[in-house]
Amino acid sequence: MFAVRLSRLVALASAVLVLAGRAGAQAPVPPIESPVTDFTNSLSYVEWSELQKMLGRFEDTSAVAGRVVIVAGTGPMKVDEYARRLFDTNRMDTLARGRSFLLLVVAGDNRAAIHVGTGITGVLSGPVCDRIVEEDVVRRLRSETVFSGVVAGLDAAMSAFNGRQPRVEPVSIAPTVALVLVLVVVGGYLLIVRPALHARRRQIVGPGGEQDDAGWGYRPPAKKSDGDSDRTSGPLSGSW
Secondary structure: OHHHHHHHHHHHHHHHHHHHHHHHHOOOOOOOOOOEEEOOOOOOHHHHHHHHHHHHHHHHHHOOEEEEEEEOOOOOOOHHHHHHHHHHHOOHHHHHHHOEEEEEEEOOOOEEEEEEOOOOOOOOOHHHHHHHHHHHHHHHHHHOOHHHHHHHHHHHHHHHHHOOOOOOOOOOOOHHHHHHHHHHHHHHHHHHHHHHHHHHHHHHHOOOHHHOOOOOOOOOOOOOOHHHOOOOOOOOOOOO
C-alpha cells in the first residue's frame, strides 16, 4: 500500500516538473510601451526615430496602429506563435479599436511574422501577411539590414491600406485584329460610302449618264433657243 502511494507521488511530482519545464521553456513576453521596441540594439537612434515617425504619420492618416518589436529569439516557440502571444499579452487589439498590427522581427535568425487585430483582417489577411514577410521583410533581412527589412515590411503593409494597385500594362492589338479593322473600313467605304457619293453626284450634275464626269458644281451649257439669245451659260450659271 505504501509502495502504491509512493509511486503515485513520484508520478505527480514528475508531471509537475514536466509542466514547469515547459512553462519555463517558453520565451518571456516583454511589455511593449512604444511603437518601436528594439531589444537587440539593431537600430541606431536615427533609425529608431525614423520608424517612430513613420508609424505615427500612418496612424494619424489611416487610424491604424502599427507596432514593431525586434527580439533576439523566441525560444522553442515558432515566430508566429510568439507574435500572437506578444500581441495578446500586451492587449494590442485594444489599440485603435482593433485596427492594429504587430511586425515581429527576430534579428538573430532572420525570421519575422505579422499579427493583426480583428478590425483589419480583411486588409491584412493571412496570405497577404505571409507574402509581405517572405518577399519584403525576410529578403531584406538576409541581404541588407534589420532597418531596411522593417521599412520594407511597413511600406508593404501601408500600401495594402492605401489601396495601391499594380500598374496595368497597355493592351496591344494583335496584327490579325488590326488587319480585320482595316478590311472593315475599306470594305465599308467601297460598298456604302462610295456608291452613295456617286449617286449624289449624278443627282446634282444631271440625270443623264453622259454628265457623270462633269465634276462637282458644274452644269453643262444649256442649248440656246431663239427666245433666250441673251442668256449666258457656263460654270455655275443659272439657278439650281
